[in-house]
Amino acid sequence: MTSHEVLRRVFGYDSFRGDQQEIVEHVIGGGDALVLMPTGGGKSLCYQIPSLVRDGVGVVVSPLIALMQDQVDALRDLGVKAGFLNSTQYPDERSMVEAEFLAGELDLLYLAPERLRVEQTVRLLERGKIALFAIDEAHCVSQWGHDFRPDYLALSHLHERWPDVPRIALTATATKATHAEIAERLKLGDAKHFVASFDRPNIQYRIVPKNEPKKQLLELINTEHQGDAGIVYCLSRNSTEKIAEFLNANGIKALPYHAGLDANKRAEHQSRFLREDGLVMVATIAFGMGIDKPDVRFVAHLDLPKSVEGYYQETGRAGRDGLPSTAWLAYGLQDVVQQRKMIEDSDGDQVHRRKLNLHLDAMLALCETVECRRVQLLEYFGQSGEPCGNCDTCIAPPETWDGTIPAQKVLSTVYRLRNERRQKFGAGQTIDILLGRKTAKVIQFDHDALKVFGIGTELNESGWRGVVRQLLAQGFLAVEGEYSTLVLTPASEEVLYKGRKVMMRREPEKKAVKAVKAAKAAKAPEVEMPAEAAPVFEKLRAWRAATAREQGVPAYVIFHDATLRQIATLSPTTLDELGTVSGVGENKLAKYGQQILDELAT
Numbered sequence: 275m276t277s278h279e280v281l282r283r284v285f286g287y288d289s290f291r292g293d294q295q296e297i298v299e300h301v302i303g304g305g306d307a308l309v310l311m312p313t314g315g316g317k318s319l320c321y322q323i324p325s326l327v328r329d330g331v332g333v334v335v336s337p338l339i340a341l342m343q344d345q346v347d348a349l350r351d352l353g354v355k356a357g358f359l360n361s362t363q364y365p366d367e368r369s370m371v372e373a374e375f376l377a378g379e380l381d382l383l384y385l386a387p388e389r390l391r392v393e394q395t396v397r398l399l400e401r402g403k404i405a406l407f408a409i410d411e412a413h414c415v416s417q418w419g420h421d422f423r424p425d426y427l428a429l430s431h432l433h434e435r436w437p438d439v440p441r442i443a444l445t446a447t448a449t450k451a452t453h454a455e456i457a458e459r460l461k462l463g464d465a466k467h468f469v470a471s472f473d474r475p476n477i478q479y480r481i482v483p484k485n486e487p488k489k490q491l492l493e494l495i496n497t498e499h500q501g502d503a504g505i506v507y508c509l510s511r512n513s514t515e516k517i518a519e520f521l522n523a524n525g526i527k528a529l530p531y532h533a534g535l536d537a538n539k540r541a542e543h544q545s546r547f548l549r550e551d552g553l554v555m556v557a558t559i560a561f562g563m564g565i566d567k568p569d570v571r572f573v574a575h576l577d578l579p580k581s582v583e584g585y586y587q588e589t590g591r592a593g594r595d596g597l598p599s600t601a602w603l604a605y606g607l608q609d610v611v612q613q614r615k616m617i618e619d620s621d622g623d624q625v626h627r628r629k630l631n632l633h634l635d636a637m638l639a640l641c642e643t644v645e646c647r648r649v650q651l652l653e654y655f656g657q658s659g660e661p662c663g664n665c666d667t668c669i670a671p672p673e674t675w676d677g678t679i680p681a682q683k684v685l686s687t688v689y690r691l692r693n694e695r696r697q698k699f700g701a702g703q704t705i706d707i708l709l710g711r712k713t714a715k716v717i718q719f720d721h722d723a724l725k726v727f728g729i730g731t732e733l734n735e736s737g738w739r740g741v742v743r744q745l746l747a748q749g750f751l752a753v754e755g756e757y758s759t760l761v762l763t764p765a766s767e768e769v770l771y772k773g774r775k776v777m778m779r780r781e782p783e784k785k786a787v788k789a790v791k792a793a794k795a796a797k798a799p800e801v802e803m804p805a806e807a808a809p810v811f812e813k814l815r816a817w818r819a820a821t822a823r824e825q826g827v828p829a830y831v832i833f834h835d836a837t838l839r840q841i842a843t844l845s846p847t848t849l850d851e852l853g854t855v856s857g858v859g860e861n862k863l864a865k866y867g868q869q870i871l872d873e874l875a876t
């Protein structure tokens with residue numbers, strides 16, 4: 275079969291997207307490829323189709339052990355002969371897959387990277403015929419990135435053992451640095467690079483000041499995402515459990531997920547998230563890589579991510595189906611203090627800490643920008659764009675203001691406290707002094723006698739917190755030591771003594787925030803379905819849910835929403851007609867076609 279025939283007959287799609295065709299042809303021709311494509315861009319077909327067209331088995335290296343079963347189930351449902359080998363299997367299951375591989379009965383074999391360290395696996399592969407190696411989540415080889423997996427380093431040997439087998443490395447995350455590192459470490463010197471646009475236009479990016487995070491989250495869900503599936507990211511294990519509890523108490527179905535839960539519980543929660551409708555997963559970043567649930571409608575961050583790469587990958591899990599989705603982050607002064615401190619306390623040398631600080635600086639710059647968030651995100655990945663009209667700063671542009679004088683007030687307070695040397699003080703004490711508050715701690719240290727006491731009545735507490743946050747973000751202040759003491763930096767001297775100006779971001783008014791939410795409603799998907807098709811769609815959904823339950827697979831493995839919508843609209847009466855719908859391949863037509871026609875007829 276040609277690649278086009280495979281696309282149509284196996285996957286049921288009419289045409290390739292973006293660079294897919296070029297990539298597929300290149301690999302079929304035996305060339306190596308490095309593919310950078312955002313989440314939802316369609317990376318899987320880039321190695322699945324060549325595996326089916328070329329002689330032999332496509333070996334897919336993936337770190338996503340917990341998802342291999344679902345991936346293989348989905349392929350089998352398409353009629354593709356797929357199997358996997360990883361540490362979760364019983365020996366006899368493994369032997370069965372190995373036998374299938376040797377007998378040439380597989381089209382695709384998924385492998386965890388650590389399997390390739392086992393000599394037995396390498397010998398097994400040498401005895402079969404390999405069509406290609408696909409290295410998924412290739413950024414895991416990068417030590418500069420945030421998902422480093424030492425096992426990935428060993429993948430550079432694939433080329434030495436199998437010099438004639440083409441390799442295709444794929445990732446949804448790559449700055450220039452990571453991109454170069456992947457090519458180098460995987461020895462992809464002769465590979466052709468395919469870099470797609472990283473824009474995800476259907477995701478609305480919003481970053482808001484954090485006041486009462488729980489309440490803010492609840493409002494987001496209740497006003498914009500009721501009944502939707504979503505992911506809430508928190509920094510600590512403890513807070514994932516607390517927030518999940520809080521959401522449940524407020525009538526929103528939620529589950530926690532973190533590396534401290536035992537493996538069974540983790541697997542159960544992941545599986546429920548994939549299978550049930552409208553569940554919210556409250557998780558640490560241990561959750562989500564490779565989760566290809568297409569209808570995650572929002573990703574909320576309650577704590578500041580450590581890097582833009584991580585943030586973009588996490589938010590990228592929203593809206594894989596291309597429908598409008600929200601990426602929402604609440605961020606405040608405490609986040610900056612905490613992260614700077616975590617970096618200071620981290621193991622590793624100066625170089626390592628410098629790297630972490632650079633990552634954080636880029637993330638902070640994104641939070642504090644008054645320009646389009648999307649333009650800034652894309653620039654981070656070395657791509658350019660126009661203001662998007664679908665992020666908070668585009669919809670309600672924040673103003674900048676000259677914050678030099680408030681900045682000087684904060685910095686000279688910090689300077690005076692620093693001079694005392696007896697005791698170290700954080701942001702709270704600094705703000706109390708500026709506001710002229712006679713708290714017990716202010717009186718205890720005679721801080722009401724300082725020249726700066728009470729000189730900051732032009733702003734309220736949250737205004738000052740905003741100023742300190744932005745000074746930290748822009749490098750005019752730093753934190754140090756056990757008590758997160760505020761300290762001056764070389765840049766602060768320029769503000770204090772050399773008249774350097776400090777520009778700050780003014781948070782938009784409440785009214786403007788409402789406009790952002792309204793814009794979202796206006797952009798809501800026009801469900802491309804006439805009104806009379808809606809009940810038919812619901813009927814097909816019920817059929818799909820029952821079928822998925824019977825087979826123990828997620829509903830989207832059977833058919834995507836978009837496919838069911840098209841079927842409901844077309845209302846086909848014959849199998850041939852049904853086969854024209856995008857997403858209905860030959861195998862699915864044979865397996866489910868008659869059932870669907872029966873559903874439509876009743």
Ligand code: ADP
Nearest residue numbers: 287289290291312313314315316317318319566
């Ligand atoms: P990625 O791995 O890049 O995140 P996937 O490979 O999971 O993305 O593809 C995202 C979605 O787009 C999947 O549901 C897939 O079936 C669908 N898709 C991919 N290529 C095509 C195509 N050429 N036509 C229609 N749908 C496609």
Ligand code: ZN
Nearest residue numbers: 646662665668
């Ligand atoms: Zn924008």
